[in-house]
Amino acid sequence: MAKTILAIDDSASIRQMVGFTLKGAGYDVVEAADGQEGLDKAKGKTVDLILTDQNMPRMDGLTLVRALRAMPQYRSTPILMLTTESSDTMKSQGKAAGATGWLVKPFDPAKLLEVVKKVIG
Known part of the structure; x- marks a missing residue:
C-alpha cells in the first residue's frame, strides 16, 4: 500500500x-x-509524512507542527518544513516545535524524494 x-x-x-x-x-x-x-x-485521517510551509494565512507552519505534535497519532510522524525561511533561528524554532527536518524552497524534486525516502521509505 502506498504511503500517504x-x-x-x-x-x-x-x-x-x-x-x-x-x-x-x-x-x-x-x-x-x-x-x-x-x-x-490530518484529524480526519492518519498520514505517514507531513510537508508544510511556514508562512501561510490562518495558521503558520510552526503553529501547525505544535498542534500536530499535541495529537497522539502525530507524536512520532515525520514533519518536514518546506519553506523559503532559511535562518538558523527559524530552523531552531522548527526543531523546538517538533519538526523532523527542513527543506528550503525552491526545492529540487530529486532532493525532495531523497529526503522523503530517507524518512518514510
Whole structure:
C-alpha cells in the first residue's frame, strides 16, 4: 500500500509541483492550502509524512507542527518544513516545535524524494 503524504502550502503552484513529484514516485498525496486546512485534514485521517510551509494565512507552519505534535497519532510522524525561511533561528524554532527536518524552497524534486525516502521509505 502506498504511503500517504499531507502537503500543506498556500501556493497552488508549489502544491502542484510537490504533488506531481511525490505521486510520480508512487506516494498518495493529500493537499491543503494553509495550516488550518492541513490540521483539519490530518484529524480526519492518519498520514505517514507531513510537508508544510511556514508562512501561510490562518495558521503558520510552526503553529501547525505544535498542534500536530499535541495529537497522539502525530507524536512520532515525520514533519518536514518546506519553506523559503532559511535562518538558523527559524530552523531552531522548527526543531523546538517538533519538526523532523527542513527543506528550503525552491526545492529540487530529486532532493525532495531523497529526503522523503530517507524518512518514510
